[in-house]
Amino acid sequence: MALLEISRLHKKFGGLHAVNDVSFGVAQGSIKAVIGPNGAGKTTLFNLIAGSLAATSGRVRFNGEDIQGQKPHQIAACGIGRTFQNIKLFHDMTALENVMVGRHLRSRAGFVASMLHMPWTLKEEKQIREKSLELLELLEIDAYADVEATSLAFGQQRAVEFARALALEPTLLLLDEPAAGLNMQETAEVSKLIARIRDLGITVLLVEHDMSLVMEISDEIVVLSFGQKLAEDVPSAIQNNTEVIKVYLGE
Amino acid sequence: MTAELFVQYLFAGITYGAIYAIVAIGFNIIYNATGIINFAQGEFVMLGGMISITLLPIMPLWLAITTAVMLTMVFGALLEICFIRWLENPSVLRMIIITIGLSILTREAALHIWGESIRSLPYFIGDEVMTVALFGARISPQVLWVIGACGLMVIGLNIFFQTTSVGREMRACAANRRAALLCGINTRNMVTLSFMLSAGIGALAGCVMSPITSTQYDIGTGLAIKGFTVAILGGLGNAMAAVGAGLLLGILEAFSVSVLPLAFKDAIAIAILLLILFFRPHGLFGSRTAAGLKEF
Amino acid sequence: MKKLFPLAVLATLIIAIQLITGWTDTRFYLTQLTMSAYYALLIIGLCVVMGYAGQLSLGHAGFFAIGGYVSAALTTRNLEGLKDTVLIRLFDGLGLLVAGQDIYGDSLLVVTPWAACLAAVLCAGVIAWVLGIPVLKLKGHYLAMATLGFGIIIYRIVLASEVFGEADGISDVPSFPLLPGLSVSGDFGAREENYYIAWGLLIIGLVLLRNLVDSRVGRALRSIHGSEEAAEATGVDTARFKLQVFVISAVYAAVAGVFLTHYNGGIGPSEAGVMKSVRYVAIVAVGGMAHLWGAMVMGIVLNFLSLRGVFGSYDDAVFGFILIAIMLFAPNGILSWNWRGYGAMLLRRGRRRESLREKTDGLA
DSSP: OOSEEEEEEEEEETTEEEEEEEEEEEOTTOEEEEEOSTTSSHHHHHHHHHTSSOOSEEEEEETTEEOTTOOHHHHHHHTEEEOOSSOOOOTTSBHHHHHHHHGGGGOOOOHHHHHHTOHHHHHHHHHHHHHHHHHHHHTTOGGGTTSBGGGSOHHHHHHHHHHHHHHTOOSEEEEESTTTTOOHHHHHHHHHHHHHHHHTTOEEEEEOSOHHHHHHHOSEEEEEETTEEEEEEOHHHHHTOHHHHHHHHOO | OOHHHHHHHHHHHHHHHHHHHHHHHHHHHHHHHHSOOOTTHHHHHHHHHHHHHHHGGGSOHHHHHHHHHHHHHHHHHHHIIIIITTOSSOOHHHHHHHHHHHHHHHHHHHHHHHOSOOBOOOOSSSOTTOOEEETTEEEOHHHHHHHHHHHHHHHHHHHHHHHSHHHHHHHHHHHOHHHHHHTTOOHHHHHHHHHHHHHHHHHHHHHHHHHHHOBOTTHHHHHHHHHHHHHHHHOTTOTTHHHHHHHHHHHHHHHHTTTSOGGGHHHHHHHHHHHHHHHOTTOSSSOHHHHHHSOO | OTTHHHHHHHHHHHHHHHHHHHHTTOTHHHHHHHHHHHHHHHHHHHHIIIIISOOOOSOHHHHHHHHHHHHHHHHHSOOGGGTTSHHHHHHHHTTOEEEEEOTTSOEEEEEOHHHHHHHHHHHHHHHHHHHHHHHTTOOHHHHHHHHHHHHHHHHHHHHHOTTTTGGGOEEOOOOEEEETTEEEOOOGGGHHHHHHHHHHHHHHHHHHHHHHHTSHHHHHHHHHHHOHHHHHHTTOOHHHHHHHHHHHHHHHHHHHHHHHHHHHTEEOGGGGSHHHHHHHHHHHHHHTSSOHHHHHHHHHHHHHHHHTTTTGGGHHHHHHHHHHHHHHHOTTOSSSOOHHHHHHHHHHHHHHHHHHHHHHHHHO
């Protein structure tokens, strides 16, 4: 059984059918990509899975559990991490602090314990810091740990966002256009990174425009067009799919 | 309740409702142009009343009112030029605090210029005891002045926004500021113009209501809260829905006096405001999906 | 150790000020310093909600008033006439009531200050909770207007209710015996004692909040300020955290209200006014928004100056001016203003001018 199962998902905005009867599954340990022309409903689909939007109808099952309609933080607690197309870092916080927020679900100090600085919270705080530093090292941005995150270069900001999502220790990672705005070299690094994340045992679902990246790393690809699923197959088959080519190149 | 009393309450409600509607339209004009809620909106109304009262001894009533409206428009433009125009991408929090500060400064300046005394313009026609019979009730002719003036303002604004090129440019700014800029519209001047326009209609409303409600340095805050309630009730940014919402609030308030102690009259508006904010922040007439796409 | 240092400096300063006022016979300053400390308590509470969690509240004077008024009403309202009702007898049996005599020698039965204080703070906390659930879903202008509306409603209620003394407020509020031999009261003889009570309370409050912002919870709050959407995606239950921090700050405001009311021996409707709420927001803004120490220092300084009457009839205008000036020129507060960076900028400008001059000289 697939780790993430999307069945007959619909989302309407007024008269616009942004996601129309989309179903597919993401197998444990795989990298799956969602592609499609602009306005195909990719980001909407992502927001539906992550809980930022509520679906009009349909189901999203994760680990056999129905997560459709839950709040984003509940979905995060189920083990789904995400990044954003237009990077959303916490301003006025350092790169390290940004990643430390990612440890939120893996720590438990509440208001009272924090206000009283209970001894165990200090220990927990230390663990949060160490784990977050490890992640920054993994992504090779530990040199910028104490720099305000939003003042970093674009590629580094993206890496911080990755680290923050990984800090959740997710089972599934949703990446919304991870290569957007990056140059070719940076894109190549991102693709290596995604492969490394998969090797850590984390399943990846990504939306991406950059075809070279998608073709290189994905195990399977879903093609969306005008909110509907056009095709779902391995990269080599998608490349030769006449309908997909038609959508991308026009008739 | 007798039919006569009913009509009496109804007209009182419409009078206040018309004023609230004008304040709300003022909110909406600036909100559409800038995305800012101008907390100093009520102060424009106060200034209109105060300036015209001050000018009255040296000039005829119509000239005093015209001058007061002009001066308040200049004041509105100055506020925008001095405090709003040159800020680049200010956060909503920052803008809220700045306009609150402006409202306090205006009010305090008024306190030092005009003192705490309650003043008012004379009735435009006749005096406070003169009435006209309408539907079996006795109504002051000033009530008709208020309703008439507010009605004319609404019609005038509609014509301005729909038919003149400046009005259309302002609407273009409201719909999409960036696109308007790319079309060669000077969006900054449009913002200044929006401040002038809402200062002007606020001041005129302040003049016509003055004989009935009197003018004091601190009437702005209460009017701003009610104007905002009305703006929210009609859906923020929807200038013309504010008219219906304004009349609704005015009439509700007027009739509440017959049920509740007078001291709680103001609490009604706020209670409505809170209820609307909690349950229908997109307004009574707005659509939920459209509001969902807006960044609140 | 590093964290204790500023506190040690503050404590030394507090003691030094008390000693100096004693030697120079200017002990009357202690009265305003005590009052300022209570206002500062409210302000640091607001600072956490506004500066750290990014939720503007224009209704904090309302919570202060709830604390002060409920405690004042309970400790002054004579329950003698209701003596025989079951509820009053139950309260009496629990030791929540105290009998005494009023100035005319009639017997008086009122709630004890401790019970009244707890009831008042609890009341403010519950109201903040109930209000916060819908209100904190709102953002920007909507949140500002909703909290402002709440503040005005509280103001209207105290102004219109006979229980709360209408326009006159409540006076003759008894002193509040905290511990045997230590009570919050405005007696001249208890000036020093009360100065230390107020500052002790403020320091405890400050330490608790500093611990809070410097923790997992504090980070979560700041992340909400940074990007609510990203905070949610990172697993922060934003609604719950906003609500909890709002309640905590309402409790701070209510505690300040209770203590100041017992210290002053009364409370009036102006404490619930909108201008008070705006003033608190102004002070947090001057202090640098997400800056507990800044908020506290500014809370003390500005309230002290205001209470001393330095601003005269321009009191409100001064705070309006401060709000605008800070938001226009130093939105991060004057304490965290980058003075060094500003200096460097001036230097650079000077240099550029010089190099320009050199170039033009060369042309000539």
